[in-house]
Amino acid sequence: MDFVSIRIITDEINRLVGFYEKITGVQAAWGNEDFAELRTAHGTLAIGSTRTVGLFAPGSARPAENHSVIIEFLVEDVDALYGKLKGVVDEFVNEPTTMPWGNRALLFRDPDGNLVNFFTPVTPAAIERFRR
Known part of the structure; x- marks a missing residue:
């Protein structure tokens, strides 16, 4: 699969x-x-x-009603992107924050209210986990 x-x-x-x-x-x-x-x-x-x-x-999906899914994107530098997104994103959920699992994350909402996470691995374990 x-x-x-x-x-x-x-x-x-x-x-x-x-x-x-x-x-x-x-x-x-x-x-x-x-x-x-x-x-x-x-x-x-x-x-x-x-x-x-x-x-x-028919009727199985309703727009702008998501409260359980986060759409995540691995980005090179979440802090740099945060400044660039300020004119595009209307609702930030948090500022870039380092999470206990080693990612620096920025959560915001898209125009339909869906949660979006831009994150950058910052600890050695997180960096290794996402090595491409």
């Missing part, structure tokens, strides 16, 4: 895709007006409009 992607369902696909393009620097690949993917070396963030839900399971 291979984990491939996570998909966010949204009422405002252009706004959400634009937000993720800005914060990641990754250009979205659009399948059509209702579906786009931001592909990285190790995973894909897919974004679909609410119109796509009816195609696979």
Whole structure:
């Protein structure tokens, strides 16, 4: 088995895709007006409009109601990115903070309220865990 992607369902696909393009620097690949993917070396963030839900399971997904999932991105320097995100992100949950498991993490919300974590491993064990 291979984990491939996570998909966010949204009422405002252009706004959400634009937000993720800005914060990641990754250009979205659009399948059509209702579906786009931001592909990285190790995973894909897919974004679909609410119109796509009816195609696979009507009523099964509701946009902007996530309170349990955190979308995480490994970044080179979370502290440097924090300054750059201040004009793009409306709601920061915390400032860059070193976590007990060795990552320096920055949590914020995307325009739909989903939690996003940008993190940089900073301890030797965390750096080794994420060595690519």
